Amino acid sequence: MKFFVDTADLKEIKELAATGLLDGVTTNPSLVAKSGCASFVDLIKEICSIVSGPVSAEVGATDFDTMLEEGRFLAKLAKNIAVKVPLTPAGLKVCKSLSEDGVMVNVTLCFSAAQAILAAKAGATFVSPFVGRLDDIGQNGMQLIADICQIYSNYPEFKTEVLVASVRHPQHVVQAAQIGAHVATIPPKIIMQLFGHPNTDKGLAQFVEDWKKCGQKILP
Ligand code: G3P
Numbered sequence: 001m002k003f004f005v006d007t008a009d010l011k012e013i014k015e016l017a018a019t020g021l022l023d024g025v026t027t028n029p030s031l032v033a034k035s036g037c038a039s040f041v042d043l044i045k046e047i048c049s050i051v052s053g054p055v056s057a058e059v060g061a062t063d064f065d066t067m068l069e070e071g072r073f074l075a076k077l078a079k080n081i082a083v084k085v086p087l088t089p090a091g092l093k094v095c096k097s098l099s100e101d102g103v104m105v106n107v108t109l110c111f112s113a114a115q116a117i118l119a120a121k122a123g124a125t126f127v128s129p130f131v132g133r134l135d136d137i138g139q140n141g142m143q144l145i146a147d148i149c150q151i152y153s154n155y156p157e158f159k160t161e162v163l164v165a166s167v168r169h170p171q172h173v174v175q176a177a178q179i180g181a182h183v184a185t186i187p188p189k190i191i192m193q194l195f196g197h198p199n200t201d202k203g204l205a206q207f208v209e210d211w212k213k214c215g216q217k218i219l220p
Contacts, residue, residue: 001184006165023054026185027044048078051080068094111130120158132166132167132168132172161183163182
């Protein structure tokens, strides 16, 4: 499963890229606003220079003509740009046009299997179902992921990858992997939580203590 990080914070992206675990980045207008960046275009260019995998940059408009113009502009910023468009009739028209031009497209704000079918038919590279926001209203976000993956597996012509988004905790990542989702986009804090287990810390402390008792060295 590919790990994307869900942030527009350059420091966080640089730190996680250094782990070698990062396969891409997703941003959205809320994350960009939170980053406090002075220039969205410069921010996206820098992210694309740090991470070689797909970097999602979302259009700002909602009408077809402007989203298409914005998408074409964003696509020219770097070869690893994935243009993010909302799952609306206009957004999927833009998706079809851009994908036919060979541009990666991430269709975002997906909340149903019906929407995911439309995204695949529109040639999306990725579809982003928001599991956390469904859980937040008492629905079953991970069941949506299972439904979409099952539907997509029925149609070899569907090339769209399921990009699990709105991840709230490590179990969302594990469950997404158990289902077989292609990608999870994970907030930096949750990526770091994936590492943690008290038994690992306890066991390592014991190894360190016992190694010291050996009084030996590995290096000459
Ligand atoms: O970036 C898309 C998605 O991951 C947003 O998640 O936490 O705002 O529901 P969240």
